[in-house]
Amino acid sequence: MFLIKNSVDFQFVENREWLSGFINYKVGIDGISILFIILTTFITPICIISVNASITNRLKDFLIAILIMETFMIGVFCSLDLVVFYLFFEAGLIPMFLIIGIWGGERRVYSAFKFFLYTLLGSVLMLVAIISIYWITGTTDVEKLYELGIQAEYQNLLWLAFFSSFAVKTPMWPVHTWLPDAHVEAPTVGSVLLAAILLKMAGYGFIRFSLGLFPIASENFTMLVYVLSLIAIIYTSLVALMQEDMKKLIAYSSVAHMGFVTLGIFTMTQQGIEGSIFQMISHGLVSAALFLSVGVVYERHHTRLINKYGGLVSIMPRYAIVFMVFTLGALGLPGTTGFIGEFLILMGAFEKNILVAMIASLGVILGAAYMLWLFKRVVFGEMNKQELKSMKDLKTFEIITLSALVIPILFFGFYPEPLMNSIEASVENTLNMYNFDLINNLASKD
Amino acid sequence: MNFPILSSLILLPTIGALFILFTKSSSGKYQSSKYVALFISLANFLLSLYLWYVFDKKFSRLSVCRK
Numbered sequence: 001m002f003l004i005k006n007s008v009d010f011q012f013v014e015n016r017e018w019l020s021g022f023i024n025y026k027v028g029i030d031g032i033s034i035l036f037i038i039l040t041t042f043i044t045p046i047c048i049i050s051v052n053a054s055i056t057n058r059l060k061d062f063l064i065a066i067l068i069m070e071t072f073m074i075g076v077f078c079s080l081d082l083v084v085f086y087l088f089f090e091a092g093l094i095p096m097f098l099i100i101g102i103w104g105g106e107r108r109v110y111s112a113f114k115f116f117l118y119t120l121l122g123s124v125l126m127l128v129a130i131i132s133i134y135w136i137t138g139t140t141d142v143e144k145l146y147e148l149g150i151q152a153e154y155q156n157l158l159w160l161a162f163f164s165s166f167a168v169k170t171p172m173w174p175v176h177t178w179l180p181d182a183h184v185e186a187p188t189v190g191s192v193l194l195a196a197i198l199l200k201m202a203g204y205g206f207i208r209f210s211l212g213l214f215p216i217a218s219e220n221f222t223m224l225v226y227v228l229s230l231i232a233i234i235y236t237s238l239v240a241l242m243q244e245d246m247k248k249l250i251a252y253s254s255v256a257h258m259g260f261v262t263l264g265i266f267t268m269t270q271q272g273i274e275g276s277i278f279q280m281i282s283h284g285l286v287s288a289a290l291f292l293s294v295g296v297v298y299e300r301h302h303t304r305l306i307n308k309y310g311g312l313v314s315i316m317p318r319y320a321i322v323f324m325v326f327t328l329g330a331l332g333l334p335g336t337t338g339f340i341g342e343f344l345i346l347m348g349a350f351e352k353n354i355l356v357a358m359i360a361s362l363g364v365i366l367g368a369a370y371m372l373w374l375f376k377r378v379v380f381g382e383m384n385k386q387e388l389k390s391m392k393d394l395k396t397f398e399i400i401t402l403s404a405l406v407i408p409i410l411f412f413g414f415y416p417e418p419l420m421n422s423i424e425a426s427v428e429n430t431l432n433m434y435n436f437d438l439i440n441n442l443a444s445k446d
Numbered sequence: 447m448n449f450p451i452l453s454s455l456i457l458l459p460t461i462g463a464l465f466i467l468f469t470k471s472s473s474g475k476y477q478s479s480k481y482v483a484l485f486i487s488l489a490n491f492l493l494s495l496y497l498w499y500v501f502d503k504k505f506s507r508l509s510v511c512r513k
Contacts, residue, residue, distance in 0.1 A: 011501060011502060012448075012451055012452050012497070012501075014450050014452055014453055027452045027453065027456070028452070029452065029497070029501070031501070031503060034494075034497065034498055034501055037455065037494050037497070038491075038494045038495065038498055040494075041455070041487070041490045041491040041493075041494040042491055042494075044459070044487040044490070044491070045484055045487040045488050045491055048480065048483045048484045048487055049484065051480065059479065059480070060466060060467075060479045063463075063466055063479055063480060063482075063483040064463040064466055064467055066483065066487075067459040067460065067462050067463035067466070067483055067486065067487070068459065068460060068463050070459040070487065070490065071456055071457065071459045071460045071463075074455050074456050074459075074490075075456050078452050078455075078456070421503050422498070422501070422503050424503075425503060
Protein backbone atom coordinates (compact mmCIF):
# COMPACT_ATOMS: atom_id res chain seq x y z
CA MET A 1 0.00 0.00 0.00
CA PHE A 2 1.29 3.44 -0.86
CA LEU A 3 -0.08 6.70 0.28
CA ILE A 4 -0.56 9.13 -2.54
CA LYS A 5 -0.76 12.82 -1.88
CA ASN A 6 -4.34 13.85 -1.57
CA SER A 7 -4.79 17.53 -2.18
CA VAL A 8 -7.81 19.43 -0.90
CA ASP A 9 -10.46 19.32 -3.58
CA PHE A 10 -11.97 22.63 -4.50
CA GLN A 11 -15.26 23.11 -6.27
CA PHE A 12 -16.69 25.86 -8.49
CA VAL A 13 -13.13 26.75 -9.45
CA GLU A 14 -12.72 29.75 -11.76
CA ASN A 15 -9.29 30.36 -13.21
CA ARG A 16 -8.59 33.41 -15.35
CA GLU A 17 -5.39 35.01 -16.47
CA TRP A 18 -4.69 38.19 -14.56
CA LEU A 19 -1.02 39.18 -14.77
CA SER A 20 -0.26 37.17 -17.88
CA GLY A 21 2.18 34.39 -17.27
CA PHE A 22 2.59 35.11 -13.58
CA ILE A 23 -0.54 35.28 -11.55
CA ASN A 24 -4.03 34.03 -12.19
CA TYR A 25 -7.29 35.16 -10.69
CA LYS A 26 -8.25 31.82 -9.22
CA VAL A 27 -11.15 31.23 -6.86
CA GLY A 28 -12.81 28.08 -5.57
CA ILE A 29 -14.33 26.69 -2.41
CA ASP A 30 -14.19 23.64 -0.21
CA GLY A 31 -16.35 22.62 2.75
CA ILE A 32 -14.51 25.00 5.07
CA SER A 33 -14.61 28.17 3.01
CA ILE A 34 -18.29 27.84 2.10
CA LEU A 35 -19.26 28.21 5.78
CA PHE A 36 -17.24 31.40 6.16
CA ILE A 37 -18.80 32.79 2.99
CA ILE A 38 -22.28 32.11 4.35
CA LEU A 39 -21.31 33.68 7.69
CA THR A 40 -20.21 36.81 5.78
CA THR A 41 -23.34 37.03 3.64
CA PHE A 42 -25.52 36.37 6.72
CA ILE A 43 -23.94 39.00 8.96
CA THR A 44 -23.88 41.75 6.29
CA PRO A 45 -27.68 42.22 5.93
CA ILE A 46 -27.98 42.16 9.73
CA CYS A 47 -25.44 44.99 9.86
CA ILE A 48 -27.32 46.94 7.20
CA ILE A 49 -30.59 46.64 9.12
CA SER A 50 -28.84 47.72 12.32
CA VAL A 51 -27.34 50.81 10.69
CA ASN A 52 -30.66 52.54 11.34
CA ALA A 53 -30.00 54.01 14.71
CA SER A 54 -26.27 54.05 15.22
CA ILE A 55 -25.16 56.02 12.15
CA THR A 56 -26.52 59.50 11.72
CA ASN A 57 -24.09 61.14 9.30
CA ARG A 58 -22.96 60.05 5.83
CA LEU A 59 -25.16 56.97 5.87
CA LYS A 60 -24.68 56.45 2.14
CA ASP A 61 -20.91 56.22 2.45
CA PHE A 62 -21.26 53.89 5.41
CA LEU A 63 -23.42 51.50 3.38
CA ILE A 64 -20.89 51.58 0.55
CA ALA A 65 -18.10 50.72 3.00
CA ILE A 66 -20.06 47.74 4.34
CA LEU A 67 -20.80 46.38 0.85
CA ILE A 68 -17.21 46.81 -0.33
CA MET A 69 -16.10 45.06 2.83
CA GLU A 70 -18.39 42.13 1.99
CA THR A 71 -16.75 41.83 -1.43
CA PHE A 72 -13.28 41.67 0.09
CA MET A 73 -14.24 39.20 2.79
CA ILE A 74 -15.86 36.77 0.35
CA GLY A 75 -12.78 37.19 -1.84
CA VAL A 76 -10.51 36.18 1.06
CA PHE A 77 -12.49 33.02 1.73
CA CYS A 78 -12.47 31.76 -1.84
CA SER A 79 -9.06 32.86 -3.20
CA LEU A 80 -6.95 30.00 -4.51
CA ASP A 81 -3.95 32.10 -5.38
CA LEU A 82 -1.68 33.57 -2.73
CA VAL A 83 -1.44 36.98 -4.41
CA VAL A 84 -5.20 37.22 -4.89
CA PHE A 85 -5.64 36.16 -1.25
CA TYR A 86 -3.19 38.83 -0.12
CA LEU A 87 -4.97 41.51 -2.14
CA PHE A 88 -8.36 40.74 -0.63
CA PHE A 89 -6.87 40.23 2.85
CA GLU A 90 -5.22 43.64 2.81
CA ALA A 91 -7.96 45.47 0.98
CA GLY A 92 -10.33 44.51 3.79
CA LEU A 93 -8.36 46.89 6.01
CA ILE A 94 -9.46 49.94 4.03
CA PRO A 95 -13.24 49.88 4.64
CA MET A 96 -12.69 48.88 8.28
CA PHE A 97 -10.16 51.71 8.73
CA LEU A 98 -12.75 54.13 7.35
CA ILE A 99 -15.59 52.70 9.43
CA ILE A 100 -13.61 53.17 12.65
CA GLY A 101 -11.93 56.42 11.59
CA ILE A 102 -15.02 58.25 10.32
CA TRP A 103 -17.95 56.86 12.29
CA GLY A 104 -16.15 55.88 15.51
CA GLY A 105 -16.13 57.39 18.99
CA GLU A 106 -13.93 60.11 20.48
CA ARG A 107 -10.56 58.39 20.08
CA ARG A 108 -11.45 57.00 16.66
CA VAL A 109 -8.43 58.27 14.77
CA TYR A 110 -5.97 56.80 17.28
CA SER A 111 -7.78 53.44 17.24
CA ALA A 112 -8.09 53.36 13.45
CA PHE A 113 -4.38 53.99 13.01
CA LYS A 114 -3.45 51.46 15.67
CA PHE A 115 -5.65 48.87 13.96
CA PHE A 116 -4.18 49.71 10.56
CA LEU A 117 -0.52 49.75 11.59
CA TYR A 118 -0.66 46.56 13.64
CA THR A 119 -2.34 44.53 10.93
CA LEU A 120 -0.31 46.03 8.11
CA LEU A 121 3.01 45.36 9.80
CA GLY A 122 2.28 41.67 10.12
CA SER A 123 0.94 41.46 6.60
CA VAL A 124 3.98 43.00 4.97
CA LEU A 125 5.99 40.00 6.16
CA MET A 126 3.38 37.74 4.58
CA LEU A 127 3.85 39.58 1.27
CA VAL A 128 7.59 38.98 1.43
CA ALA A 129 6.88 35.29 2.11
CA ILE A 130 4.52 35.10 -0.87
CA ILE A 131 7.18 36.59 -3.13
CA SER A 132 9.71 34.09 -1.77
CA ILE A 133 7.30 31.23 -2.43
CA TYR A 134 7.00 32.39 -6.01
CA TRP A 135 10.76 32.35 -6.47
CA ILE A 136 11.17 29.00 -4.71
CA THR A 137 8.41 27.10 -6.48
CA GLY A 138 7.57 29.22 -9.54
CA THR A 139 3.89 29.52 -8.69
CA THR A 140 1.47 31.13 -6.25
CA ASP A 141 -1.39 28.82 -7.18
CA VAL A 142 -2.53 27.21 -3.90
CA GLU A 143 -3.63 23.92 -5.49
CA LYS A 144 -0.31 23.56 -7.32
CA LEU A 145 1.60 24.42 -4.14
CA TYR A 146 -0.29 21.71 -2.27
CA GLU A 147 0.86 19.22 -4.87
CA LEU A 148 4.43 20.46 -5.19
CA GLY A 149 5.09 21.04 -1.51
CA ILE A 150 7.66 23.55 -0.24
CA GLN A 151 11.13 22.33 0.69
CA ALA A 152 11.59 21.73 4.41
CA GLU A 153 14.52 24.14 4.79
CA TYR A 154 12.40 27.15 3.75
CA GLN A 155 9.31 26.27 5.74
CA ASN A 156 10.20 27.65 9.18
CA LEU A 157 10.86 31.20 7.98
CA LEU A 158 7.87 31.25 5.66
CA TRP A 159 5.64 29.90 8.42
CA LEU A 160 6.82 32.66 10.77
CA ALA A 161 6.10 35.31 8.14
CA PHE A 162 2.54 34.04 7.60
CA PHE A 163 2.16 33.61 11.35
CA SER A 164 3.08 37.25 12.00
CA SER A 165 0.19 38.32 9.82
CA PHE A 166 -2.39 35.84 11.08
CA ALA A 167 -1.40 36.22 14.75
CA VAL A 168 -2.10 39.97 14.64
CA LYS A 169 -5.38 39.47 12.83
CA THR A 170 -6.60 36.59 15.07
CA PRO A 171 -5.56 38.38 17.44
CA MET A 172 -3.23 36.25 19.56
CA TRP A 173 -1.55 37.37 22.76
CA PRO A 174 0.67 39.57 22.88
CA VAL A 175 -0.34 41.36 19.66
CA HIS A 176 -4.01 41.62 20.62
CA THR A 177 -3.95 45.14 22.04
CA TRP A 178 -5.36 46.80 18.92
CA LEU A 179 -8.61 44.85 19.23
CA PRO A 180 -10.11 46.32 22.44
CA ASP A 181 -9.29 49.85 21.22
CA ALA A 182 -10.78 49.21 17.79
CA HIS A 183 -13.93 47.68 19.27
CA VAL A 184 -14.49 50.42 21.81
CA GLU A 185 -14.16 53.20 19.25
CA ALA A 186 -15.90 51.49 16.32
CA PRO A 187 -19.64 52.05 15.83
CA THR A 188 -21.81 49.05 16.75
CA VAL A 189 -21.96 47.77 13.19
CA GLY A 190 -18.19 48.15 12.82
CA SER A 191 -17.63 46.03 15.93
CA VAL A 192 -20.02 43.41 14.58
CA LEU A 193 -18.16 43.17 11.27
CA LEU A 194 -14.80 43.15 13.00
CA ALA A 195 -15.65 40.42 15.50
CA ALA A 196 -17.85 38.28 13.31
CA ILE A 197 -15.94 38.24 10.04
CA LEU A 198 -12.57 40.02 10.08
CA LEU A 199 -11.08 37.92 12.89
CA LYS A 200 -12.09 34.74 11.08
CA MET A 201 -9.81 35.49 8.14
CA ALA A 202 -6.80 34.62 10.27
CA GLY A 203 -8.20 31.35 11.59
CA TYR A 204 -9.10 30.39 8.06
CA GLY A 205 -5.59 31.39 6.93
CA PHE A 206 -4.00 29.15 9.57
CA ILE A 207 -5.90 26.13 8.28
CA ARG A 208 -5.54 26.86 4.59
CA PHE A 209 -1.95 28.13 4.48
CA SER A 210 0.00 27.42 7.68
CA LEU A 211 -1.15 23.81 7.88
CA GLY A 212 -1.57 23.30 4.15
CA LEU A 213 1.64 24.82 2.84
CA PHE A 214 4.07 24.48 5.76
CA PRO A 215 3.22 21.24 7.58
CA ILE A 216 6.76 20.56 8.78
CA ALA A 217 7.11 24.05 10.24
CA SER A 218 3.62 23.84 11.75
CA GLU A 219 4.71 20.71 13.58
CA ASN A 220 7.88 22.49 14.78
CA PHE A 221 6.00 25.49 16.11
CA THR A 222 3.07 23.67 17.68
CA MET A 223 4.30 24.32 21.22
CA LEU A 224 4.69 28.03 20.53
CA VAL A 225 1.08 28.23 19.38
CA TYR A 226 -0.12 26.20 22.38
CA VAL A 227 1.65 28.52 24.83
CA LEU A 228 0.39 31.72 23.16
CA SER A 229 -3.14 30.28 22.94
CA LEU A 230 -3.17 29.27 26.60
CA ILE A 231 -1.93 32.69 27.69
CA ALA A 232 -4.65 34.24 25.52
CA ILE A 233 -7.30 31.99 27.06
CA ILE A 234 -6.34 32.47 30.70
CA TYR A 235 -4.82 35.96 30.77
CA THR A 236 -7.38 37.75 28.59
CA SER A 237 -10.22 36.00 30.44
CA LEU A 238 -8.85 37.46 33.68
CA VAL A 239 -8.50 40.86 32.01
CA ALA A 240 -12.09 40.55 30.78
CA LEU A 241 -13.22 39.95 34.37
CA MET A 242 -11.80 43.32 35.37
CA GLN A 243 -13.37 45.40 32.61
CA GLU A 244 -15.85 48.13 33.35
CA ASP A 245 -16.70 48.85 29.72
CA MET A 246 -19.07 46.31 28.15
CA LYS A 247 -17.50 46.48 24.71
CA LYS A 248 -14.01 46.05 26.11
CA LEU A 249 -15.17 43.01 28.07
CA ILE A 250 -16.57 41.39 24.93
CA ALA A 251 -13.43 42.35 22.98
CA TYR A 252 -11.21 40.58 25.53
CA SER A 253 -13.54 37.61 25.55
CA SER A 254 -13.06 37.47 21.77
CA VAL A 255 -9.30 37.18 22.25
CA ALA A 256 -9.89 34.29 24.67
CA HIS A 257 -12.29 32.57 22.28
CA MET A 258 -9.87 32.94 19.40
CA GLY A 259 -7.24 31.40 21.70
CA PHE A 260 -9.37 28.27 21.70
CA VAL A 261 -9.52 28.43 17.91
CA THR A 262 -5.74 28.57 17.43
CA LEU A 263 -5.29 25.85 20.04
CA GLY A 264 -7.75 23.59 18.22
CA ILE A 265 -6.21 24.14 14.80
CA PHE A 266 -2.73 23.21 16.00
CA THR A 267 -3.85 20.02 17.71
CA MET A 268 -3.83 18.70 14.11
CA THR A 269 -6.62 16.33 14.97
CA GLN A 270 -9.92 15.92 13.16
CA GLN A 271 -11.88 16.97 16.27
CA GLY A 272 -9.62 19.90 17.06
CA ILE A 273 -9.76 21.45 13.59
CA GLU A 274 -13.49 20.78 13.15
CA GLY A 275 -14.03 22.27 16.60
CA SER A 276 -12.02 25.36 15.67
CA ILE A 277 -14.03 25.94 12.53
CA PHE A 278 -17.24 25.44 14.47
CA GLN A 279 -16.00 27.76 17.20
CA MET A 280 -15.23 30.44 14.62
CA ILE A 281 -18.72 30.22 13.13
CA SER A 282 -20.21 30.19 16.63
CA HIS A 283 -18.11 33.15 17.75
CA GLY A 284 -19.11 34.97 14.57
CA LEU A 285 -22.76 34.66 15.51
CA VAL A 286 -22.44 35.13 19.28
CA SER A 287 -20.03 38.06 19.29
CA ALA A 288 -22.04 39.81 16.58
CA ALA A 289 -25.11 39.34 18.76
CA LEU A 290 -23.35 40.57 21.90
CA PHE A 291 -22.08 43.72 20.20
CA LEU A 292 -25.56 44.39 18.83
CA SER A 293 -26.96 43.89 22.34
CA VAL A 294 -24.50 46.41 23.75
CA GLY A 295 -25.48 48.72 20.89
CA VAL A 296 -29.14 48.47 21.94
CA VAL A 297 -28.52 49.82 25.47
CA TYR A 298 -25.81 52.26 24.33
CA GLU A 299 -28.24 53.98 21.97
CA ARG A 300 -30.73 54.45 24.78
CA HIS A 301 -28.41 55.39 27.63
CA HIS A 302 -25.26 56.59 25.80
CA THR A 303 -22.79 54.81 28.03
CA ARG A 304 -21.08 51.46 27.92
CA LEU A 305 -20.02 51.45 31.56
CA ILE A 306 -21.40 48.37 33.29
CA ASN A 307 -21.99 50.10 36.63
CA LYS A 308 -24.36 52.60 35.00
CA TYR A 309 -26.81 49.76 34.35
CA GLY A 310 -28.66 47.26 36.51
CA GLY A 311 -32.09 45.70 36.80
CA LEU A 312 -32.90 45.98 33.09
CA VAL A 313 -34.99 42.82 33.28
CA SER A 314 -37.86 44.73 34.87
CA ILE A 315 -38.13 47.33 32.08
CA MET A 316 -36.71 45.42 29.09
CA PRO A 317 -37.85 41.80 29.47
CA ARG A 318 -37.46 40.91 25.79
CA TYR A 319 -33.97 42.33 25.75
CA ALA A 320 -33.15 40.34 28.88
CA ILE A 321 -34.19 37.09 27.17
CA VAL A 322 -32.13 37.51 24.00
CA PHE A 323 -29.15 38.86 25.93
CA MET A 324 -29.34 35.77 28.13
CA VAL A 325 -29.25 33.44 25.09
CA PHE A 326 -26.17 35.26 23.77
CA THR A 327 -24.47 35.21 27.18
CA LEU A 328 -25.06 31.48 27.46
CA GLY A 329 -23.81 31.03 23.90
CA ALA A 330 -20.63 32.93 24.72
CA LEU A 331 -19.89 30.86 27.81
CA GLY A 332 -20.46 27.64 25.87
CA LEU A 333 -23.57 26.20 27.50
CA PRO A 334 -24.66 22.87 25.98
CA GLY A 335 -27.47 23.53 23.53
CA THR A 336 -25.72 26.55 22.04
CA THR A 337 -23.11 26.61 19.27
CA GLY A 338 -20.44 27.74 21.74
CA PHE A 339 -20.49 24.37 23.49
CA ILE A 340 -19.89 22.23 20.40
CA GLY A 341 -16.83 24.23 19.32
CA GLU A 342 -15.16 24.31 22.72
CA PHE A 343 -15.99 20.66 23.42
CA LEU A 344 -14.45 19.43 20.17
CA ILE A 345 -11.36 21.61 20.64
CA LEU A 346 -10.82 20.28 24.15
CA MET A 347 -11.35 16.73 22.88
CA GLY A 348 -8.66 17.26 20.26
CA ALA A 349 -6.35 18.89 22.80
CA PHE A 350 -6.77 16.01 25.30
CA GLU A 351 -5.62 13.61 22.60
CA LYS A 352 -2.43 15.58 22.02
CA ASN A 353 -1.48 17.05 25.39
CA ILE A 354 -3.43 16.57 28.59
CA LEU A 355 -1.79 19.47 30.42
CA VAL A 356 -2.65 21.91 27.64
CA ALA A 357 -6.23 20.65 27.60
CA MET A 358 -6.55 21.01 31.37
CA ILE A 359 -5.29 24.58 31.38
CA ALA A 360 -7.59 25.42 28.48
CA SER A 361 -10.53 23.95 30.38
CA LEU A 362 -9.94 26.58 33.07
CA GLY A 363 -10.68 29.15 30.37
CA VAL A 364 -14.18 27.73 30.00
CA ILE A 365 -14.81 28.35 33.70
CA LEU A 366 -13.38 31.87 33.53
CA GLY A 367 -15.53 32.48 30.44
CA ALA A 368 -18.62 31.54 32.43
CA ALA A 369 -17.47 33.84 35.24
CA TYR A 370 -17.04 37.05 33.24
CA MET A 371 -20.12 36.53 31.05
CA LEU A 372 -22.47 35.65 33.91
CA TRP A 373 -21.11 38.50 36.02
CA LEU A 374 -21.68 40.91 33.14
CA PHE A 375 -25.22 39.62 32.74
CA LYS A 376 -25.89 39.87 36.47
CA ARG A 377 -24.66 43.45 36.72
CA VAL A 378 -26.52 44.69 33.63
CA VAL A 379 -29.76 42.76 33.67
CA PHE A 380 -30.43 41.51 37.19
CA GLY A 381 -30.60 43.36 40.47
CA GLU A 382 -32.82 46.19 41.60
CA MET A 383 -33.85 48.93 39.24
CA ASN A 384 -32.75 51.84 41.37
CA LYS A 385 -31.31 54.20 38.78
CA GLN A 386 -33.88 56.83 37.86
CA GLU A 387 -32.38 57.62 34.47
CA LEU A 388 -32.77 53.98 33.35
CA LYS A 389 -36.50 53.89 33.94
CA SER A 390 -37.27 55.66 30.68
CA MET A 391 -35.49 53.01 28.61
CA LYS A 392 -37.77 51.24 26.13
CA ASP A 393 -37.68 47.55 25.25
CA LEU A 394 -36.55 46.27 21.82
CA LYS A 395 -37.83 47.99 18.67
CA THR A 396 -39.07 45.95 15.68
CA PHE A 397 -35.82 46.09 13.72
CA GLU A 398 -33.87 45.08 16.82
CA ILE A 399 -36.18 42.11 17.36
CA ILE A 400 -35.61 41.08 13.72
CA THR A 401 -31.81 41.28 13.86
CA LEU A 402 -31.40 39.74 17.31
CA SER A 403 -33.81 36.87 16.69
CA ALA A 404 -32.10 36.21 13.34
CA LEU A 405 -29.01 35.52 15.46
CA VAL A 406 -30.78 33.58 18.23
CA ILE A 407 -32.14 31.03 15.74
CA PRO A 408 -28.82 29.71 14.31
CA ILE A 409 -27.12 29.84 17.74
CA LEU A 410 -29.76 27.51 19.19
CA PHE A 411 -30.47 25.46 16.05
CA PHE A 412 -26.84 24.55 15.32
CA GLY A 413 -26.25 24.16 19.05
CA PHE A 414 -28.78 21.34 19.15
CA TYR A 415 -28.22 20.05 15.64
CA PRO A 416 -24.66 20.76 14.42
CA GLU A 417 -24.85 18.08 11.71
CA PRO A 418 -25.35 20.39 8.67
CA LEU A 419 -22.19 22.35 9.54
CA MET A 420 -20.13 19.31 10.53
CA ASN A 421 -21.23 17.52 7.40
CA SER A 422 -19.94 20.36 5.30
CA ILE A 423 -16.46 20.54 6.85
CA GLU A 424 -15.77 16.87 7.55
CA ALA A 425 -14.37 15.80 4.16
CA SER A 426 -12.33 18.99 3.73
CA VAL A 427 -10.75 18.75 7.19
CA GLU A 428 -9.96 15.10 6.53
CA ASN A 429 -8.30 16.04 3.25
CA THR A 430 -6.27 18.80 4.91
CA LEU A 431 -5.08 16.41 7.61
CA ASN A 432 -4.24 13.65 5.11
CA MET A 433 -2.16 16.09 3.15
CA TYR A 434 -0.49 17.33 6.33
CA ASN A 435 0.39 13.84 7.55
CA PHE A 436 1.59 12.81 4.09
CA ASP A 437 4.12 15.65 4.06
CA LEU A 438 5.33 14.85 7.57
CA ILE A 439 5.82 11.15 6.79
CA ASN A 440 7.55 12.00 3.54
CA ASN A 441 9.90 14.38 5.34
CA LEU A 442 10.80 11.76 7.95
CA ALA A 443 11.36 9.18 5.22
CA SER A 444 13.70 11.49 3.33
CA LYS A 445 15.78 12.05 6.51
CA ASP A 446 16.28 8.29 7.10
CA MET B 447 -17.94 27.30 -18.78
CA ASN B 448 -20.63 27.25 -16.12
CA PHE B 449 -22.08 30.32 -14.49
CA PRO B 450 -19.29 32.00 -12.44
CA ILE B 451 -21.13 31.83 -9.15
CA LEU B 452 -18.15 32.72 -6.94
CA SER B 453 -17.22 35.79 -8.94
CA SER B 454 -20.86 36.83 -8.79
CA LEU B 455 -20.80 36.50 -5.01
CA ILE B 456 -17.66 38.63 -4.87
CA LEU B 457 -18.84 41.28 -7.30
CA LEU B 458 -22.50 41.67 -6.40
CA PRO B 459 -21.88 43.80 -3.26
CA THR B 460 -19.48 46.06 -5.19
CA ILE B 461 -22.07 46.53 -7.93
CA GLY B 462 -24.55 47.45 -5.21
CA ALA B 463 -22.05 49.89 -3.71
CA LEU B 464 -21.47 51.54 -7.11
CA PHE B 465 -25.22 51.78 -7.66
CA ILE B 466 -25.65 53.52 -4.29
CA LEU B 467 -22.71 55.82 -5.06
CA PHE B 468 -24.14 57.01 -8.36
CA THR B 469 -27.79 57.37 -7.42
CA LYS B 470 -28.96 60.60 -5.91
CA SER B 471 -31.31 60.20 -3.01
CA SER B 472 -33.87 62.81 -2.28
CA SER B 473 -34.51 64.54 1.05
CA GLY B 474 -31.03 63.66 2.27
CA LYS B 475 -32.26 60.77 4.37
CA TYR B 476 -30.78 58.07 2.17
CA GLN B 477 -33.54 55.64 3.09
CA SER B 478 -33.61 54.33 -0.50
CA SER B 479 -29.85 53.64 -0.36
CA LYS B 480 -30.47 51.46 2.64
CA TYR B 481 -33.10 49.43 0.84
CA VAL B 482 -30.75 48.94 -2.12
CA ALA B 483 -27.95 47.78 0.20
CA LEU B 484 -30.31 45.46 2.06
CA PHE B 485 -31.68 44.01 -1.16
CA ILE B 486 -28.21 43.38 -2.57
CA SER B 487 -26.89 41.80 0.62
CA LEU B 488 -29.95 39.57 0.98
CA ALA B 489 -29.60 38.50 -2.66
CA ASN B 490 -25.98 37.62 -1.93
CA PHE B 491 -27.03 35.66 1.15
CA LEU B 492 -29.56 33.64 -0.88
CA LEU B 493 -26.93 33.03 -3.57
CA SER B 494 -24.50 31.71 -0.94
CA LEU B 495 -27.21 29.43 0.49
CA TYR B 496 -27.82 28.11 -3.02
CA LEU B 497 -24.08 27.53 -3.33
CA TRP B 498 -24.13 25.54 -0.09
CA TYR B 499 -27.07 23.53 -1.39
CA VAL B 500 -25.39 22.56 -4.67
CA PHE B 501 -21.99 22.06 -3.02
CA ASP B 502 -20.95 18.40 -3.04
CA LYS B 503 -20.13 17.76 0.62
CA LYS B 504 -18.63 14.31 0.22
CA PHE B 505 -16.40 15.32 -2.66
CA SER B 506 -12.97 13.85 -1.98
CA ARG B 507 -10.32 11.88 -3.77
CA LEU B 508 -9.15 8.47 -2.65
CA SER B 509 -6.10 8.84 -0.50
CA VAL B 510 -4.89 5.26 -0.64
CA CYS B 511 -4.07 3.24 -3.72
CA ARG B 512 -2.42 -0.06 -4.40
CA LYS B 513 0.63 -0.47 -6.53
